[in-house]
Amino acid sequence: MREDSSATGPIIVANQLTRHYKVQKNALKTGRFGLGLVRREMEIVKAIDDLNFTIEPATAVGLIGLNGAGKSTLLKLITGVLVPTSGEVLVGGLQPSEHRKEVVRNIGVVFGHRSQLWWDVPLIDSLNVLRLIYSVDEKDYKQRLQSLTDLLEMGDLLPRAPRQLSLGQRVRGEIMASLLHGPNLLILDEPTVGLDIIAKAKIRRLIRSLIEEEGVTVILASHEVSDIEEICERTILLHEGRILYEGTIEALKAQANVERSLVLDVERGTGQGSDDVVVEQVTIPLSGNDTARRLAEVASLGTVSGAQVTGGSLEVILARLFDEATN
Amino acid sequence: MGTYLALQMAYLHIGLKSALQYRVNFVGGVLGLLTHSLFAALGGIVLIDRFGGVEGWELGQIVFMFGLTRIQTGVIYSVFRGIVGWEFYVQEGFVDRYLVRPRGLLTQVPGAEFDVSGFGPMIAGAGLVAFGAAISPPNLTWWLVPWLAVVISSGIVIQLSLTMIVASFAFYNVQMGAATNSLERTAWQMNLFPASAYSAGVQALITVALPWAFMAFYPAHLLYGRDSDGLFGSPVLYLSPVAAMAAFAVGYGVWRRGIRKYQGMGGM
Structure with a gap:
């Protein structure tokens, strides 16, 4: 087959x-909130x-x-x-x-x-x-x-x-x-x-x-x-x-050239005891030229226990594109 | 044609199987419309019986004619339920479902939307025809049964065509449910009495514009050996099939135009 x-x-x-549709005009545009029994204002909507x-x-x-x-x-x-x-x-x-x-x-x-x-x-x-x-x-x-x-x-x-x-x-x-x-x-x-x-x-x-x-x-x-x-x-x-x-x-x-960032969880000691650590989140933009230097700096602060890339998902890109197109 | 019939039988089978999943609803639907038809007829019978007939038509003859129109309406309710309720199918988006299949709407909708409750008016109609024939027997000629088949088929096509015209408004997103109901109820009322009982204007209306008089009144003249007692003389007595074809040509034309203008309803 x-x-x-x-x-x-x-x-x-x-x-x-x-493909156009002929639809009744929105009352908010026409200011007519009547029953529309006799007269209706129509408009063409360009669906495609x-x-x-x-x-x-x-x-x-x-x-x-x-x-x-x-x-x-x-x-x-x-x-x-x-x-x-x-x-x-x-x-x-x-x-x-x-x-x-x-x-x-x-x-x-x-x-x-x-x-x-x-x-x-x-x-x-x-x-x-x-x-x-x-x-x-x-x-x-x-x-x-x-x-x-x-x-x-x-x-x-x-x-x-x-x-x-x-x-x-x-x-x-x-x-x-x-x-x-x-x-x-x-x-x-x-x-x-x-x-x-x-x-x-x-x-x-x-x-x-x-x-x-x-x-x-x-x-x-x-x-x-x-x-x-x-x-x-x-x-x-x-x-x-x-x-x-x-x-x-x-x-x-x-x-889309969306700003993407690397979010790192960095563990470091508090200085008050060998087991006392705090976890800090450090965000490094991935678009700049000094990403490697910033990574080295963060690594020197403590142990990196987690990492996540944010900002580059398709969903975020689409939301931004549609938002720009709408406004 | 073989495939078409096989498809309709498959639709009928699956429709009945679906309906029989809810047996109380199945029986209730049939009985509801059956009693509705019988009680409506009873009101007319009491009235006509009091006056001993209408315009020279006997009670039995009037019941016989009304029974024929009930059979026709029952077929419309069962087989063409989808067309009667077309507005709903458009609004709910079911039409799109049919249009993405390689078959015409009129091939799919009758079988797919088959409604057993139409058996009610059909059974009531058959009972009324039998009752009317018992008290006012029609002429027993060799062509009685074939002519009855032609009359019933023609009436179904006339009623279907008018329903299609009204239903077509739904393609333009115009709600016409009330008009469909009015059409059906007016047809019911008009067919309860012989057309000759109405004024010339009404007779012209139900002969030319809304040809309900061809569903039973005109063709019943031949069954009872009567001359035309209506406005249009004897030729119309034979013209039920022609009226049906003309009505269908108009109805189908309007329907086709509606499909071309269909705007759809939201998502698919």
């Missing part, structure tokens, strides 16, 4: 992609504004943005749920809004907040219906079901209803349902929301293995920055419908 798309170039191409990007096959791209940045709208344009106001997005060479059924046949979608499984019946029943929705050949279905059951460790869970599963098990069930038809593009919207650290790690490993072993292209929209750091090679930062940054996470970190 999956085709080798590496020979055909990018799996997704967006050219001046734009002139986006240009490409996504290569078998890669993972993280989609990051504040609430209302346009992430969901972009995903809906890619899946053909919404029609662009202008410009175009091509998925596998086709415009999703014109060829929705053909395009989504090769897409799997996992909504972290919304299930595609029937809540009260065994998981296997939901998968059987999805087989018919996607017209998967019975022989292919059996093979695919077996390999996904092994990969996702779902053997014992197939006879159980989603309402009887833990959140982590349910997310694995959602991913299984999304991959049953062998899509070459997997769209994940907040897949790890609410999961514990063990379940999160499992889901992240699983997604990486899908990219590396099955050649699936992944678009991951998440507020969980660590998901994006661990899964994605590239990221697209969206802000008010426009691209704020597009590229690798390493380049983003380097480009």
Whole structure:
């Protein structure tokens, strides 16, 4: 079912992609707090504004943005749920809004907040219906079901209803349902929301293995920055419908030029007894030229019992970037 | 077609299996709408019986016609529950879920949102048809059963088309739940009495704009061997399938346009 798309170039191409919404004007802007029964002032909101990007096959791209940045709208344009106001997005060479059924046949979608499984019946029943929705050949279905059951460790869970599963098990069930038809593009919207650290790690490993072993292209929209750091090679930062940054996470970190510091715990004697020590925290900026000299100075003060680098995390960089863009 | 039917059967199977997880709710839903339909009919029966008929139509004939419309409404409630409650599905974001699958909305929604409580009006409708036929038997001709099938199907399509038109407003984020309810209740009321009992303006309305008169009133003339006693003469007596196709053409056109204008609801 999956085709080798590496020979055909990018799996997704967006050219001046734009989507506007017509919404009622905020009462705070208009000063009209009436019922709005007769007259309403409307305004155009640019949810997606002139986006240009490409996504290569078998890669993972993280989609990051504040609430209302346009992430969901972009995903809906890619899946053909919404029609662009202008410009175009091509998925596998086709415009999703014109060829929705053909395009989504090769897409799997996992909504972290919304299930595609029937809540009260065994998981296997939901998968059987999805087989018919996607017209998967019975022989292919059996093979695919077996390999996904092994990969996702779902053997014992197939006879159980989603309402009887833990959140982590349910997310694995959602991913299984999304991959049953062998899509070459997997769209994940907040897949790890609410999961514990063990379940999160499992889901992240699983997604990486899908990219590396099955050649699936992944678009991951998440507020969980660590998901994006661990899964994605590239990221697209969206802000008010426009691209704020597009590229690798390493380049983003380097480009951000955020002040990073080394915080050291230094133990030294109080001079009142051989066992009496105090622990002091010493912060050394890592950006200056005299880092080595300052380190030597600190080492001479006592024993370094702990060290931590602060200030350079992706989360801090993103917060600063979005803060600057907003103001 | 084979795959389509297999999919609908799979939907029906999983929908019934889900509903049967809550058996009290299952039985209560069916019985609730069944008694609702019967009591509504009872009110009309008492009224009509007091006057001995309406515009030359006997009580049994009126009950027979009303029963047909109850069967049609029951099918709408069961099979097209998702369209009736479309506003909810849009607001809750379920529409996106359907649109990311390689099937049309009208292929997925009927099966996926199947509601067993519609069996209530269907059973009540069948009972009323049987009761009406018992006290005022229709002409027993070879085409009675095929014509009844055509009439019931046409009525379902007419009611579905009108529901789709109202439901399409939800694509524009316009809440029309109240209008859907009003439409259904008005259809109910209009179908309780023969269309000829209404004024010329109302007859024109329920023949042209909201073609409820084609759901049972006009086609029932043929079953009872009556000449047209309505405003539009005898040709309309045969036109239920045509009215259904015309209504569906309009309804589907509005629906398609709505999908193109769909703005989505927040996150996916």
